[in-house]
Amino acid sequence: MSNNDSIKVGVIGATGYTGSELLRLLLRHPQVELTVVTSRSEAGVALSDYWPNLRGECDLSFTAPSASELTAACDLVFFATPHAVSMHMMRELMAMDVRVIDLSADFRLQDIPQWEAWYGEKHACPELVEQAVYGLPEVNRDNIRDAQLLACPGCYPTSVQLGFLPLLENNLIHTDSLIANSASGVSGAGRQAKVANLFSEMSDNYKAYAVAGHRHLPEIEQGLNAAADTKVTLTFVPHLLPIIRGIHSTLYCKPKDMSVDFQALFEQRFANEPFVDVLPAGVYPETRSVKGTNHCRISVQPVDGSEMLVVLVVEDNLLKGAAGQAVQAMNIMYKWQETLGLRDIALMP
Amino acid sequence: MSNNDSIKVGVIGATGYTGSELLRLLLRHPQVELTVVTSRSEAGVALSDYWPNLRGECDLSFTAPSASELTAACDLVFFATPHAVSMHMMRELMAMDVRVIDLSADFRLQDIPQWEAWYGEKHACPELVEQAVYGLPEVNRDNIRDAQLLACPGCYPTSVQLGFLPLLENNLIHTDSLIANSASGVSGAGRQAKVANLFSEMSDNYKAYAVAGHRHLPEIEQGLNAAADTKVTLTFVPHLLPIIRGIHSTLYCKPKDMSVDFQALFEQRFANEPFVDVLPAGVYPETRSVKGTNHCRISVQPVDGSEMLVVLVVEDNLLKGAAGQAVQAMNIMYKWQETLGLRDIALMP
Amino acid sequence: MSNNDSIKVGVIGATGYTGSELLRLLLRHPQVELTVVTSRSEAGVALSDYWPNLRGECDLSFTAPSASELTAACDLVFFATPHAVSMHMMRELMAMDVRVIDLSADFRLQDIPQWEAWYGEKHACPELVEQAVYGLPEVNRDNIRDAQLLACPGCYPTSVQLGFLPLLENNLIHTDSLIANSASGVSGAGRQAKVANLFSEMSDNYKAYAVAGHRHLPEIEQGLNAAADTKVTLTFVPHLLPIIRGIHSTLYCKPKDMSVDFQALFEQRFANEPFVDVLPAGVYPETRSVKGTNHCRISVQPVDGSEMLVVLVVEDNLLKGAAGQAVQAMNIMYKWQETLGLRDIALMP
């Protein structure tokens, strides 16, 4: 499965849903040799016993290597850990010349006091935050290419940024009242054993949460501010959907001029993006159509009579919102074709 | 099950989901004797064969009576038909002195050209539209009491109106940019055999629809305009949820003054409403908590930093959004306790 | 809500799903005054804060009373606790002349070594097991009437016993190869925070479990042996369904004589049972049709060519499989109408 140009890859913390998805992608990637998968709690357990979908696909077991053992075995390390883990290992890894793609939140926010306020603890290596590259290819492809430390964007932030980007970059909307009404599948809440995430609590149900403020808000604003080159004001309301995977963001904004051809604007902005698909006018995206793929689908719909523009964005929160985006970034970092290992077609139905 | 004050009730068209729910409520209502249930296509079929939940609960069969047979057997007639049915029978029924509660859309819109534009046909008895009473108890209780022809509100319109009412009635928000981001369970799409509503299409999926315009928009605007005593501008985006029942509306608006105590405002506005429950500050509603009940639950949440007010509203689309609201109106029309026959507690889980 | 004949009722341990359902039923029961609801972990918390469906329905809070405080406030006490709780309090309660309905497994099995083997601990008051009455009304109504200590049957055992009873009582089938292929909704697994019960694990999935042996097997066999008046041999395979509520048992057995009119047999056996509904020949039950109700529905289907008889049984695991059955038993114990407080019609859809 590997060849001369292939790299050795390790995954730290693959006992959660993001890690599971990352393993699936890496095991099928033609340029990757998966060499190490770590977990302190599951050390010694075969991956294929822990994740039933991996039976017959992989002979590795979870291990708990030292940093030097890890870097000796890997060209590239992914973190699929909860927040506040990678920042404690990053200094050592950076010194060892390994490249890192961090799927956690530790290096996404450039504003360290803000990070510390939302995550409730001191940042362990603030000096590395500045050199971390934010891994959203659609805005940062050139920087990704040479990143040593890549901070992979969050799931909600990816969908909201992609939907607002063409508008903000071109200064076409009022920036004082953006709204992102987002809904996520339950896998976004992770694999922790919590009553709130039980089948009997989440099934046959729908609700908003964190309306007064969500950890992903500053990350989204950081990206929107950069695109707009000014401070935007966003109201972000996340909701929980009774589906496993999928994010749907319904974005609302006020154009300065309703006569702009927004359809053309979006089509041109993403014309060369392999994973952003602008749907024809009047066609709206659905979460199932991108499930299991790295695609993001976008519709843009001016609303007659209200001077409002609605943008609809769907993605798979575990792919374009996490593991898929990480593999896309890896492809860029190693100058491979950007779609390599990411060409699955969604199941229908 | 009936007594001296009980009335005889007929239901026209109980082969859909709204009709099913109405039958369930009427069969348990202590003042109601269900005498006639009509269906041309199912005439002769026992209700308990058509609706498996009614086995052992009811001996009636569907019939196809003439208008005079119908009114001879009923004090009150409910229409649980698709649009453009009741308007063809209403003139005759009104002349026969029977009272009517129409759960369909035929008499909701006072603006007849608007009705004709959205429903694509000529209205069959425009002269009766004006005398129809819009059956939202929270704004129209006094008129409901004496109504002969009651137009029961739509499911989306109920949730959106209840959420904006306290704000518009008191002139507290800017009316040029209201947003209603609503999500409905699939039963709202009815019981028609359509590929789009199959389990394999709707399950594990989420999407927006009718973004450019939905039939419920003019009904919502009619109510909001009346509450505001001015023309409001609303953007309404409905979505389809993979649940059977439930509507969740997430409303966005700009207060004129953020220092208003919105929590107290909502609590006072609905203090005497038996079916509107304003949740404590910081608690958000979920659709399952009102499933199978006539309750509407509302949260109001100012969003720091964005000068935006978010209102969250949930209801069961088949109860407070249809059959439950109709029974509530009946209770008012007959001066019974307003909660009669509507005291079920939601299943949990 | 109460009257002269009403009784004071306490519930021990209402923080799980069985307890939730029991509270819903008791709060609507016309002869019951709910006086005490206990929970050590939630003492002081309002029931309506813990269970969102109870907002506006109940002013009680969880408490942690002593046994004497409890019995002073109650005529009847329900246990809705995990196994191995009630047996530690039962001696004291029995001495205080209170009546008890135990929804847990502690007093269901007459064979104490068998109980100890399956539940992995010593039984705390074996001397009370013999006087406990097994609360399946369809076989034990007379004994239930005077019970002081009632052991409420498990969810799987109720469905399997009801389906085999008419056959075994009349010695019509071979007893050496009974099969019960059962499937349960996830609420049957309780409200514990376990990874295996997360939405993302259970949704969109189906599997068998405990194939080699399940704790409910000896309870089922105890009942079948009594009905047959001989030792039967049963293979019981439970499965987990991606629904919240509902048990469906598909039973297989070999009649001694295929020419028996099994349809008539079942109809006669349950003719006077208010909560067992034998469906017409060729009509099969579905779990949704009994959801939220205390009804059990049964079909019996001889299979041409295989000399096999198939019996299909559905119930709501939290009602006829737990809390509903407990209320039915209470109605019998207090000589009330057996259906009192149990007349809800299932939602459709």
Next chain:
Amino acid sequence: MSNNDSIKVGVIGATGYTGSELLRLLLRHPQVELTVVTSRSEAGVALSDYWPNLRGECDLSFTAPSASELTAACDLVFFATPHAVSMHMMRELMAMDVRVIDLSADFRLQDIPQWEAWYGEKHACPELVEQAVYGLPEVNRDNIRDAQLLACPGCYPTSVQLGFLPLLENNLIHTDSLIANSASGVSGAGRQAKVANLFSEMSDNYKAYAVAGHRHLPEIEQGLNAAADTKVTLTFVPHLLPIIRGIHSTLYCKPKDMSVDFQALFEQRFANEPFVDVLPAGVYPETRSVKGTNHCRISVQPVDGSEMLVVLVVEDNLLKGAAGQAVQAMNIMYKWQETLGLRDIALMP
């Protein structure tokens, strides 16, 4: 995507779920060039407009070619049509030297009167039935290799045959009382617009159907009889699961000798089968673990005390139960690696 050895492939009738899945597989198959996809009702519609998952994956549109146009453009033709379609075209196709893989039921049953009884019409080309090869690789690989007309097995039959095969081939069980208790996801019912298949009818529900007899029964018996080399007696009860994809068969049988090492027997029987995975003793399969893959997973569990053997089998009804099996057969027919184009790993979660 194609190379020197690649073949040109057509699909007849790809507007249903089996067709959708087949298109997904063929578009990613390295040896296949998809040249024609036919549909009379959708002629002219782009595949990527009809199936939203195919946007950007395929430029073809549905066409309605004549038989000669079709065979001119194809080396191999798949039928993904309802029953009673392919038999009307087969004589012409066979004469034109094209190879055919038929996913419908038309050529599965060798007993033509039986086929006519179950499908309610006269078979249009009985003389071709005998030369049709039944495409279950695990029993018929050698014949598949040279087939011109391949009849792809049904979804239930695949799971039931694979589970009983090792036992029947070795004469290890009593053949007079086999039981297959199967449960299928809703996609198995196809994409027809029927009320019974609506989300609001199938969701949150579970039921048996066709208990008295199902069209797949004779196909299953044909295979079991062949394996046993005697007439077996099977009771087959299918159920409907509220999931989109997946079949779970729970098989019951009586071994002649319980001391046989059934685990070893199954492991050896399927040791060289790329798509049959015998799970370790005590581990049971779940439908999600094979969703989207061509794998079948099997557990075998003797039940202490009942002298019964339980076999559990899962597959994706649209893959190993339909389109995946068809592609596996194609790989065999063209001497390619049997797993080509079938190496996807299931999503988890």
